[in-house]
Amino acid sequence: MSFVEICNVKKAFGNYSAIKGIDLEVRDGEFLVLLGPSGCGKSTLMRMIAGIETVTSGAIKIDGKDVTHLTPRERNVAMVFQTYALYPHLTVRANIEFPLRKMKLGREQIRERTLWAARMFRIERHLDRKPKQLSGGERQRVALARAIVRSPSVFMMDEPLSNLDAKLRATARQEIQQFQAETKATTVYVTHDQVEAMSLGHRIAVLSDGVVRQVGTPDEIYHRPADTFVATFVGSPAMNLVPRGGILEGFRPEQLLPSELVADKANTTEIRMEIQRIEQLGSTQLVYGTLDDQDGTPVIADVPAMAGISFTPGERHSFRIRHKEMHAFDKATGRRVEVKAAAAA
Known part of the structure:
Protein backbone atom coordinates (compact mmCIF):
# COMPACT_ATOMS: atom_id res chain seq x y z
CA MET A 1 0.00 0.00 0.00
CA SER A 2 1.11 3.54 -0.74
CA PHE A 3 0.20 7.19 -0.44
CA VAL A 4 0.27 9.83 -3.15
CA GLU A 5 1.04 13.54 -2.85
CA ILE A 6 0.09 16.01 -5.58
CA CYS A 7 2.01 19.23 -4.96
CA ASN A 8 0.86 22.40 -6.75
CA VAL A 9 0.55 20.48 -10.03
CA LYS A 10 -0.26 22.43 -13.17
CA LYS A 11 -0.82 21.30 -16.75
CA ALA A 12 -1.01 23.48 -19.82
CA PHE A 13 -1.72 22.54 -23.43
CA GLY A 14 -0.34 25.52 -25.30
CA ASN A 15 -2.21 28.56 -24.00
CA TYR A 16 -4.92 26.42 -22.39
CA SER A 17 -4.52 25.74 -18.69
CA ALA A 18 -6.14 22.35 -17.95
CA ILE A 19 -4.92 22.00 -14.35
CA LYS A 20 -4.42 25.26 -12.46
CA GLY A 21 -2.42 24.30 -9.41
CA ILE A 22 -3.78 21.34 -7.46
CA ASP A 23 -2.62 20.19 -4.03
CA LEU A 24 -4.10 16.85 -3.03
CA GLU A 25 -3.18 13.81 -0.95
CA VAL A 26 -4.33 10.22 -1.46
CA ARG A 27 -3.93 8.42 1.83
CA ASP A 28 -2.50 4.95 2.29
CA GLY A 29 -5.22 2.39 1.48
CA LEU A 45 -4.82 14.71 -13.33
CA MET A 46 -5.04 10.92 -13.14
CA ARG A 47 -2.90 10.50 -16.24
CA MET A 48 -0.24 12.72 -14.67
CA ILE A 49 -0.26 10.56 -11.53
CA ALA A 50 0.21 7.51 -13.75
CA GLY A 51 2.99 9.14 -15.79
CA ILE A 52 1.04 8.96 -19.05
CA GLU A 53 0.81 12.76 -19.17
CA THR A 54 3.72 15.07 -18.38
CA VAL A 55 3.50 17.70 -15.65
CA THR A 56 3.98 21.34 -16.65
CA SER A 57 4.98 22.34 -13.13
CA GLY A 58 4.69 21.00 -9.61
CA ALA A 59 5.50 17.54 -8.29
CA ILE A 60 3.92 14.11 -7.83
CA LYS A 61 5.20 11.88 -5.03
CA ILE A 62 4.47 8.25 -4.22
CA ASP A 63 5.47 7.13 -0.73
CA GLY A 64 7.46 10.34 -0.37
CA LYS A 65 9.50 9.71 -3.53
CA ASP A 66 9.35 12.28 -6.31
CA VAL A 67 8.12 10.38 -9.39
CA THR A 68 7.27 13.42 -11.50
CA HIS A 69 9.72 12.48 -14.25
CA LEU A 70 9.60 8.68 -13.95
CA THR A 71 7.95 6.39 -16.51
CA PRO A 72 4.66 4.64 -15.67
CA ARG A 73 6.50 1.35 -15.16
CA GLU A 74 8.95 2.95 -12.75
CA ARG A 75 6.05 4.27 -10.67
CA ASN A 76 4.50 0.80 -10.21
CA VAL A 77 0.97 1.98 -10.91
CA TYR A 87 -5.94 -7.78 -26.41
CA PRO A 88 -8.67 -9.34 -28.61
CA HIS A 89 -6.41 -12.11 -30.01
CA LEU A 90 -5.38 -13.32 -26.54
CA THR A 91 -7.34 -15.44 -24.10
CA VAL A 92 -8.48 -14.08 -20.77
CA ARG A 93 -5.61 -15.99 -19.15
CA ALA A 94 -3.06 -14.46 -21.51
CA ASN A 95 -4.49 -10.97 -20.99
CA ILE A 96 -4.15 -11.27 -17.21
CA GLU A 97 -0.68 -12.83 -17.50
CA PHE A 98 0.63 -10.13 -19.83
CA PRO A 99 2.02 -7.69 -17.20
CA LEU A 100 3.55 -10.58 -15.25
CA ARG A 101 5.43 -11.82 -18.30
CA LYS A 102 6.76 -8.30 -18.79
CA MET A 103 8.08 -8.57 -15.22
CA LYS A 104 9.82 -11.83 -16.23
CA LEU A 105 8.36 -13.84 -13.36
CA GLY A 106 8.61 -17.62 -13.21
CA THR A 114 -3.22 -15.24 -12.53
CA LEU A 115 -5.53 -17.73 -10.84
CA TRP A 116 -5.63 -15.57 -7.70
CA ALA A 117 -6.69 -12.48 -9.69
CA ALA A 118 -9.23 -14.45 -11.74
CA ARG A 119 -10.82 -15.89 -8.61
CA MET A 120 -11.00 -12.47 -6.98
CA PHE A 121 -13.23 -11.26 -9.81
CA ARG A 122 -14.95 -14.63 -10.36
CA ILE A 123 -13.78 -15.11 -13.94
CA GLU A 124 -11.70 -18.29 -13.47
CA ARG A 125 -14.11 -20.29 -15.65
CA HIS A 126 -13.52 -17.86 -18.52
CA LEU A 127 -9.72 -18.12 -18.59
CA ASP A 128 -9.61 -19.92 -21.94
CA ARG A 129 -12.09 -17.64 -23.69
CA LYS A 130 -11.37 -14.62 -25.89
CA PRO A 131 -12.67 -11.15 -24.94
CA LYS A 132 -15.24 -11.20 -27.77
CA GLN A 133 -16.89 -14.19 -26.07
CA LEU A 134 -17.51 -12.23 -22.88
CA SER A 135 -20.16 -9.75 -21.80
CA GLY A 136 -19.30 -6.13 -21.06
CA GLY A 137 -19.31 -6.79 -17.32
CA GLU A 138 -17.01 -9.80 -17.72
CA ARG A 139 -14.57 -7.80 -19.84
CA GLN A 140 -14.51 -5.16 -17.15
CA ARG A 141 -13.58 -7.81 -14.59
CA VAL A 142 -10.76 -9.08 -16.83
CA ALA A 143 -9.36 -5.53 -17.06
CA LEU A 144 -9.50 -5.20 -13.27
CA ALA A 145 -7.82 -8.59 -12.80
CA ARG A 146 -5.05 -7.68 -15.23
CA ALA A 147 -4.43 -4.43 -13.37
CA PRO A 160 -14.34 2.01 -16.05
CA LEU A 161 -18.11 1.50 -15.79
CA SER A 162 -19.33 4.03 -18.34
CA ASN A 163 -19.87 1.40 -21.06
CA LEU A 164 -22.10 -0.80 -18.89
CA ASP A 165 -25.87 -0.66 -18.61
CA ALA A 166 -27.52 0.50 -15.37
CA LYS A 167 -27.95 -2.97 -13.85
CA LEU A 168 -24.38 -4.03 -14.61
CA ARG A 169 -23.04 -0.73 -13.26
CA ALA A 170 -24.70 -1.37 -9.92
CA THR A 171 -23.24 -4.87 -9.74
CA ALA A 172 -19.79 -3.68 -10.84
CA ARG A 173 -19.78 -0.92 -8.20
CA GLN A 174 -20.38 -3.53 -5.55
CA GLU A 175 -17.54 -5.70 -6.90
CA ILE A 176 -15.09 -2.80 -7.02
CA GLN A 177 -16.02 -1.76 -3.49
CA GLN A 178 -15.55 -5.32 -2.24
CA PHE A 179 -12.24 -5.66 -4.06
CA GLN A 180 -10.86 -2.46 -2.54
CA ALA A 181 -12.06 -3.40 0.94
CA GLU A 182 -10.36 -6.80 0.71
CA GLY A 201 -15.33 6.89 -2.29
CA HIS A 202 -13.85 7.12 1.18
CA ARG A 203 -13.31 10.74 0.15
CA VAL A 212 -10.37 21.31 -6.69
CA ARG A 213 -13.54 22.83 -5.26
CA GLN A 214 -13.81 20.58 -2.21
CA VAL A 215 -12.33 17.42 -0.71
CA GLY A 216 -14.28 15.47 1.86
CA THR A 217 -16.24 12.37 2.73
CA PRO A 218 -19.46 11.72 0.79
CA ASP A 219 -21.40 12.94 3.82
CA GLU A 220 -19.39 16.17 4.01
CA ILE A 221 -19.69 16.83 0.29
CA TYR A 222 -23.46 16.32 0.32
CA HIS A 223 -24.40 17.95 3.62
CA ARG A 224 -21.79 20.74 3.81
CA PRO A 225 -20.92 21.78 0.24
CA ALA A 226 -18.10 24.32 0.07
CA ASP A 227 -19.69 26.39 -2.69
CA THR A 228 -22.62 26.61 -5.05
CA PHE A 229 -20.87 24.49 -7.70
CA VAL A 230 -20.53 21.53 -5.33
CA ALA A 231 -24.03 22.15 -3.97
CA THR A 232 -25.62 21.92 -7.40
CA PHE A 233 -23.33 19.32 -9.01
CA VAL A 234 -23.70 16.75 -6.23
CA GLY A 235 -27.29 15.70 -5.68
CA SER A 236 -30.11 14.86 -8.07
CA PRO A 237 -32.16 16.96 -8.34
CA ALA A 238 -29.70 19.71 -7.55
CA MET A 239 -29.85 21.82 -4.43
CA ASN A 240 -32.36 24.69 -4.59
CA LEU A 241 -30.75 28.15 -4.43
CA VAL A 242 -32.90 31.13 -3.44
CA PRO A 243 -31.44 34.68 -3.61
CA ARG A 244 -31.92 36.89 -0.53
CA GLY A 245 -29.92 40.12 -0.77
CA GLY A 246 -26.22 39.22 -0.89
CA ILE A 247 -26.89 35.62 0.16
CA LEU A 248 -28.03 32.53 -1.69
CA GLU A 249 -30.04 30.23 0.57
CA GLY A 250 -29.72 26.56 -0.30
CA PHE A 251 -31.78 23.50 0.60
CA ARG A 252 -32.10 20.00 -0.82
CA PRO A 253 -35.33 19.05 -2.64
CA GLU A 254 -35.95 16.14 -0.22
CA GLN A 255 -35.75 18.58 2.71
CA LEU A 256 -38.58 20.74 1.32
CA LEU A 257 -41.60 19.11 2.95
CA PRO A 258 -45.30 19.78 2.37
CA SER A 259 -46.51 21.69 5.43
CA GLU A 260 -49.10 19.04 6.26
CA LEU A 261 -46.28 16.54 6.88
CA VAL A 262 -44.54 18.79 9.43
CA ALA A 263 -46.09 18.32 12.88
CA ASP A 264 -43.71 20.64 14.75
CA LYS A 265 -43.45 23.82 12.75
CA ALA A 266 -41.10 25.54 15.20
CA ASN A 267 -37.67 26.32 13.76
CA THR A 268 -38.97 25.96 10.22
CA THR A 269 -39.59 28.44 7.44
CA GLU A 270 -42.68 28.39 5.24
CA ILE A 271 -42.27 28.51 1.50
CA ARG A 272 -45.24 28.96 -0.80
CA MET A 273 -44.83 27.43 -4.22
CA GLU A 274 -46.91 27.72 -7.36
CA ILE A 275 -46.90 24.21 -8.84
CA GLN A 276 -45.90 23.96 -12.49
CA ARG A 277 -45.48 20.24 -13.13
CA ILE A 278 -45.07 16.92 -11.36
CA GLU A 279 -42.87 13.94 -12.23
CA GLN A 280 -44.10 10.63 -10.85
CA LEU A 281 -41.09 8.34 -10.25
CA GLY A 282 -42.69 5.44 -8.41
CA SER A 283 -41.42 5.77 -4.86
CA THR A 284 -41.16 9.55 -5.09
CA GLN A 285 -42.61 12.49 -6.97
CA LEU A 286 -40.70 15.56 -8.04
CA VAL A 287 -42.73 18.74 -7.70
CA TYR A 288 -41.50 21.65 -9.83
CA GLY A 289 -42.68 25.17 -9.16
CA THR A 290 -41.81 28.79 -8.50
CA LEU A 291 -41.74 30.75 -5.27
CA ASP A 292 -44.26 33.47 -4.56
CA ASP A 293 -41.57 36.12 -4.81
CA GLN A 294 -40.84 38.96 -7.20
CA ASP A 295 -38.54 36.92 -9.41
CA GLY A 296 -40.53 33.68 -9.46
CA THR A 297 -37.48 31.67 -8.33
CA PRO A 298 -37.68 28.03 -9.52
CA VAL A 299 -37.61 25.33 -6.83
CA ILE A 300 -38.03 21.55 -6.69
CA ALA A 301 -39.48 19.43 -3.91
CA ASP A 302 -38.84 15.67 -3.68
CA VAL A 303 -41.93 14.24 -1.96
CA PRO A 304 -42.29 10.54 -1.04
CA ALA A 305 -45.17 8.96 -2.96
CA MET A 306 -46.25 7.12 0.19
CA ALA A 307 -47.11 10.49 1.77
CA GLY A 308 -50.29 10.31 -0.29
CA ILE A 309 -50.29 14.00 -1.25
CA SER A 310 -51.45 14.94 -4.73
CA PHE A 311 -50.43 18.13 -6.49
CA THR A 312 -52.09 19.97 -9.34
CA PRO A 313 -50.34 22.30 -11.79
CA GLY A 314 -51.40 25.89 -11.16
CA GLU A 315 -52.21 25.45 -7.47
CA ARG A 316 -50.28 27.15 -4.68
CA HIS A 317 -49.00 24.85 -1.97
CA SER A 318 -47.29 25.46 1.36
CA PHE A 319 -43.95 23.75 2.10
CA ARG A 320 -41.59 23.98 5.05
CA ILE A 321 -37.82 23.69 5.49
CA ARG A 322 -36.08 23.19 8.83
CA HIS A 323 -33.62 25.96 9.70
CA LYS A 324 -30.85 23.45 10.49
CA GLU A 325 -31.09 22.05 6.96
CA MET A 326 -30.57 25.40 5.22
CA HIS A 327 -27.25 26.50 3.73
CA ALA A 328 -25.95 29.98 2.97
CA PHE A 329 -23.60 31.00 0.16
CA ASP A 330 -22.10 34.34 -0.75
CA LYS A 331 -23.93 35.56 -3.84
CA ALA A 332 -20.83 37.19 -5.34
CA THR A 333 -18.29 34.39 -4.79
CA GLY A 334 -20.51 31.33 -4.41
CA ARG A 335 -18.54 30.29 -1.31
CA ARG A 336 -20.24 28.84 1.74
CA VAL A 337 -20.77 31.28 4.62
CA GLU A 338 -21.37 30.18 8.20
CA VAL A 339 -24.33 32.36 9.09
CA LYS A 340 -27.86 31.46 10.03
CA ALA A 341 -29.95 31.46 6.89
CA ALA A 342 -32.53 34.17 6.75
CA ALA A 343 -36.19 33.25 6.45
CA ALA A 344 -37.05 32.28 2.91
CA ALA A 345 -40.71 33.02 3.23
Missing part, protein backbone atom coordinates in the same frame (compact mmCIF):
# COMPACT_ATOMS: atom_id res chain seq x y z
CA GLU A 30 -7.74 5.08 0.58
CA PHE A 31 -10.35 5.00 -2.18
CA LEU A 32 -10.30 8.59 -3.50
CA VAL A 33 -12.77 9.61 -6.20
CA LEU A 34 -12.05 12.48 -8.61
CA LEU A 35 -15.52 13.78 -9.47
CA GLY A 36 -16.46 16.47 -11.95
CA PRO A 37 -18.08 17.29 -15.29
CA SER A 38 -16.48 16.58 -18.66
CA GLY A 39 -13.49 18.82 -19.32
CA CYS A 40 -12.83 19.65 -15.64
CA GLY A 41 -9.34 18.07 -15.69
CA LYS A 42 -9.97 14.93 -13.63
CA SER A 43 -8.70 12.46 -16.26
CA THR A 44 -5.72 14.69 -17.02
CA ALA A 78 -1.85 0.13 -12.66
CA MET A 79 -4.66 1.70 -14.64
CA VAL A 80 -8.03 0.53 -15.93
CA PHE A 81 -9.41 2.57 -18.82
CA GLN A 82 -12.96 3.21 -19.97
CA THR A 83 -12.43 0.94 -23.01
CA TYR A 84 -10.72 -1.85 -20.97
CA ALA A 85 -7.97 -2.10 -23.69
CA LEU A 86 -7.92 -5.93 -23.74
CA ARG A 107 5.98 -19.82 -14.84
CA GLU A 108 4.56 -21.18 -11.57
CA GLN A 109 4.41 -17.71 -9.99
CA ILE A 110 2.59 -16.39 -13.06
CA ARG A 111 0.12 -19.27 -12.91
CA GLU A 112 -0.61 -18.76 -9.19
CA ARG A 113 -1.06 -15.00 -9.39
CA ILE A 148 -4.34 -5.89 -9.86
CA VAL A 149 -2.37 -9.04 -10.70
CA ARG A 150 1.03 -7.37 -10.34
CA SER A 151 0.24 -5.79 -6.96
CA PRO A 152 0.75 -2.13 -7.96
CA SER A 153 1.49 0.63 -5.46
CA VAL A 154 -1.46 2.67 -6.74
CA PHE A 155 -4.53 1.39 -8.55
CA MET A 156 -6.27 3.85 -10.89
CA MET A 157 -9.57 3.64 -12.76
CA ASP A 158 -10.69 6.10 -15.42
CA GLU A 159 -14.50 5.83 -15.76
CA THR A 183 -7.06 -5.64 -0.81
CA LYS A 184 -6.80 -2.22 0.92
CA ALA A 185 -5.29 -1.01 -2.38
CA THR A 186 -4.67 2.73 -2.61
CA THR A 187 -7.12 3.67 -5.35
CA VAL A 188 -7.83 6.77 -7.44
CA TYR A 189 -11.12 6.61 -9.34
CA VAL A 190 -12.29 9.10 -11.98
CA THR A 191 -15.97 9.58 -12.74
CA HIS A 192 -18.58 12.19 -13.65
CA ASP A 193 -21.27 10.02 -12.04
CA GLN A 194 -22.14 11.28 -8.56
CA VAL A 195 -23.81 7.97 -7.62
CA GLU A 196 -20.52 6.14 -8.26
CA ALA A 197 -18.63 8.79 -6.31
CA MET A 198 -20.96 8.75 -3.31
CA SER A 199 -21.19 4.96 -3.12
CA LEU A 200 -17.50 4.12 -3.69
CA ILE A 204 -14.32 12.71 -2.92
CA ALA A 205 -12.37 15.50 -4.62
CA VAL A 206 -14.78 17.62 -6.65
CA LEU A 207 -13.10 19.31 -9.63
CA SER A 208 -14.25 22.13 -11.86
CA ASP A 209 -12.31 24.10 -14.47
CA GLY A 210 -8.95 22.65 -13.45
CA VAL A 211 -9.21 23.31 -9.71
